[in-house]
Amino acid sequence: MSKLELGVCYYPEQWDPSLWRDDAAQMVDMGLDWVRIAEFTWGLIEPERGRFEWGWLDEVIEILGEAGLRVMMSTPTAAPPKWLVDEHPEILPVGSDGRVRGFGSRRHYCFSSDIYLAEARRIATEYARRYGQNPHVGAWQIDNEYNDHDTVLSYSDAARQGFRRWLADRYRSINVLNETWGTAFWGSTYSSFDQIELPNGLVASPNPTQSLDFRRYSSDRVRLFNKAQADILRDHSPGRDVTHNFMAGSFEFDHHDVARDLDIVGFDSYPLGNLLGSGLSEQEKHRYLRTGAPDYQGFHCDLYRSQGRGRVWVLEQQPGPVDWAEKNPSPAEGMVRLWTWAAYAHGAQAVMFFRWRQAKSAQEQFHTALFRSDGSPDQAAIELKQIVQDRVALPPAKRDKATVAMLLDYTSIWAADVLPHDDDFPNAQIVREWYAALREMGVDLDFVGPDDDLSGYTLIVLPQSMIVSEKLASRLAGSQAKLLIGARSGSMTPDMHTPSNLAPGALADLTGVRVLRVESLPELANETVLFFEKTSLAFTGWREIVDTNQEVIGQFISNYRDGSPAVIRSEKATYLAMVPGQELLRQVLQNALEWSGISPADHGPDLRITQRGGLGFAFNYGTSALHLPTCDRRKILVGSDPVMPRDVTVWNEVGPLDQTAAK
Numbered sequence: 001m002s003k004l005e006l007g008v009c010y011y012p013e014q015w016d017p018s019l020w021r022d023d024a025a026q027m028v029d030m031g032l033d034w035v036r037i038a039e040f041t042w043g044l045i046e047p048e049r050g051r052f053e054w055g056w057l058d059e060v061i062e063i064l065g066e067a068g069l070r071v072m073m074s075t076p077t078a079a080p081p082k083w084l085v086d087e088h089p090e091i092l093p094v095g096s097d098g099r100v101r102g103f104g105s106r107r108h109y110c111f112s113s114d115i116y117l118a119e120a121r122r123i124a125t126e127y128a129r130r131y132g133q134n135p136h137v138g139a140w141q142i143d144n145e146y147n148d149h150d151t152v153l154s155y156s157d158a159a160r161q162g163f164r165r166w167l168a169d170r171y172r173s174i175n176v177l178n179e180t181w182g183t184a185f186w187g188s189t190y191s192s193f194d195q196i197e198l199p200n201g202l203v204a205s206p207n208p209t210q211s212l213d214f215r216r217y218s219s220d221r222v223r224l225f226n227k228a229q230a231d232i233l234r235d236h237s238p239g240r241d242v243t244h245n246f247m248a249g250s251f252e253f254d255h256h257d258v259a260r261d262l263d264i265v266g267f268d269s270y271p272l273g274n275l276l277g278s279g280l281s282e283q284e285k286h287r288y289l290r291t292g293a294p295d296y297q298g299f300h301c302d303l304y305r306s307q308g309r310g311r312v313w314v315l316e317q318q319p320g321p322v323d324w325a326e327k328n329p330s331p332a333e334g335m336v337r338l339w340t341w342a343a344y345a346h347g348a349q350a351v352m353f354f355r356w357r358q359a360k361s362a363q364e365q366f367h368t369a370l371f372r373s374d375g376s377p378d379q380a381a382i383e384l385k386q387i388v389q390d391r392v393a394l395p396p397a398k399r400d401k402a403t404v405a406m407l408l409d410y411t412s413i414w415a416a417d418v419l420p421h422d423d424d425f426p427n428a429q430i431v432r433e434w435y436a437a438l439r440e441m442g443v444d445l446d447f448v449g450p451d452d453d454l455s456g457y458t459l460i461v462l463p464q465s466m467i468v469s470e471k472l473a474s475r476l477a478g479s480q481a482k483l484l485i486g487a488r489s490g491s492m493t494p495d496m497h498t499p500s501n502l503a504p505g506a507l508a509d510l511t512g513v514r515v516l517r518v519e520s521l522p523e524l525a526n527e528t529v530l531f532f533e534k535t536s537l538a539f540t541g542w543r544e545i546v547d548t549n550q551e552v553i554g555q556f557i558s559n560y561r562d563g564s565p566a567v568i569r570s571e572k573a574t575y576l577a578m579v580p581g582q583e584l585l586r587q588v589l590q591n592a593l594e595w596s597g598i599s600p601a602d603h604g605p606d607l608r609i610t611q612r613g614g615l616g617f618a619f620n621y622g623t624s625a626l627h628l629p630t631c632d633r634r635k636i637l638v639g640s641d642p643v644m645p646r647d648v649t650v651w652n653e654v655g656p657l658d659q660t661a662a663k
């Protein structure tokens with residue numbers, strides 16, 4: 001199935017049943033294949049413990065299925081019913097301020113609650129028994145957006161008890177924990193696991209290993225919760241794909257881990273909703289206010305495709321203005337279509353639009369949909385027509401493995417949160433910036449986690465891998481790839497200790513670098529790097545003073561240790577002793593690609609080009625027409641050359657490729 005499939009998120013429970021049949025017919029008429037339903041229906045299906053009202057949902061599924069749609073059913077655990085909360089108030093999550101988060105919206109459960117886990121298993125089993133063999137049900141979504149509304153970390157009593165058990169299991173002896181956490185520091189030694197508290201509400205910063213362990217523990221609880229339901233669905237609904245919808249820019253739990261238990265990784269795509277809160281500059285936010293960042297779709301689809309072993313679906317696509325960001329602009333006309341094809345180009349197998357019809361009561365009334373609340377088509381419905389037409393013109397194509405991989409490690413991101421040193425340390429933002437800069441050069445990427453297969457890549461980049469185990473270092477050394485390693489990498493052991501050989505720890509042999517000191521500088525410091533003795537370019541405030549016996553290809557220009565190494569190259573690895581600013585990053589990446597035998601292109605800020613099998617895709621996020629790079633023979637299937645503003649061009653490579661970029 002490599003043609004794009006289309007779908008919609010539908011909330012029949014919010015509408016009069018007299019509309020259901022017409023809605024279904026219209027969905028089919030519009031070319032939709034899938035309809036996702038029921039993720040918030042627990043309180044309606046089981047209005048009191050043990051009493052089930054399945055009738056209406058049976059009917060909905062029947063209507064949708066008979067109309068020709070495939071149903072993605074959901075387990076409803078993202079919204080436990082009121083009676084359950086009243087019965088067991090201890091299932092509620094607790095914020096880091098110690099306040100219990102109450103009933104009345106959603107996600108009001110704590111991942112640490114074993115009572116809730118048992119209830120989630122029970123209700124998932126009920127749903128799976130009821131619909132697992134239903135011929136219209138083709139796939140399942142578990143729960144909804146695990147970290148939505150910041151609900152991965154909870155500071156409840158259940159979390160305290162669960163954390164203690166997790167620690168006892170990990171360390172076995174309290175002395176080992178004391179040793180590993182370094183509790184001699186400030187005399188915070190423990191004599192039993194039962195004494196350990198959660199790392200919130202303290203006077204000063206908590207113990208870093210404790211904080212990191214709490215992040216690991218919380219992530220493990222998400223995995224446990226997800227797997228419990230995945231197992232139930234596989235038992236009762238064999239042959240159906242199981243998915244969960246991951247969010248954008250989300251690093252709160254280890255997505256590599258959770259994805260292992262899914263057949264498809266889902267992604268909820270809100271390019272404008274996520275723009276203003278992103279790490280882009282004000283200038284870029286202005287430029288992309290109505291398009292979203294040009295690499296938003298690519299970054300997430302590539303990441304989740306890699307985690308999904310080739311299978312990613314967009315389970316919610318922004319259709320117009322959302323209602324939950326600080327400001328909620330309208331997308332430029334054409335953007336819903338552009339986002340849809342960008343998702344497909346980066347590997348998505350299906351795109352589902354959020355939502356069918358705009359709500360006319362309760363929360364989210366200002367959130368747009370395919371149709372307005374009165375049933376009239378909104379802009380996204382118009383663009384959907386065009387998407388369906390485009391689809392006819394495109395032969396099936398499957399995304400190939402890339403030659404460049406980006407290593408993304410969630411534990412490293414937590415580690416830099418726990419011990420930032422620099423309040424503005426860009427952390428996960430570094431990963432997005434490297435991705436964007438590489439994409440601007442036309443490079444297609446895969447993502448890898450620390451445990452993934454590293455074979456077959458020409459270049460592996462590690463933008464921010466603060467924690468590198470000996471095992472990962474030796475797998476990197478054994479890979480055929482050249483390595484580009486960002487600052488701070490390997491600076492902590494998995495126990496959150498300074499490595500005995502100093503940073504970059506396990507990467508020392510590979511890089512030939514020893515970090516003697518780190519410092520963080522305010523913007524006003526204005527220090528720069530001389531790269532290949534050519535230009536002096538800005539870096540962010542993070543700087544390392546290193547010792548090396550390898551080639552120095554960039555030096556700091558500073559009134560402090562002027563000329564100290566900033567970019568160091570060994571045979572296998574290039575190490576950055578700072579976090580480069582935009583232009584320096586571009587030059588470093590360009591140089592690293594050439595060093596790895598890949599010729600970078602330069603498509604400029606607004607044009608993105610990528611390859612899905614034999615199909616080339618170009619996306620224009622700008623306001624003027626942009627030409628495609630020259631190519632001997634290319635047959636355009638959709639759009640034109642030049643690529644029009646906010647438009648898409650798709651072609652078939654029918655001759656030798658142009659020499660612009662790595663595939």
Ligand code: GAL
Pocket residue numbers: 144145148268270316322323324354364367
């Ligand atoms: C998502 C969520 C949906 C809906 C949507 C609105 O985060 O999964 O249920 O609330 O946002 O944009």
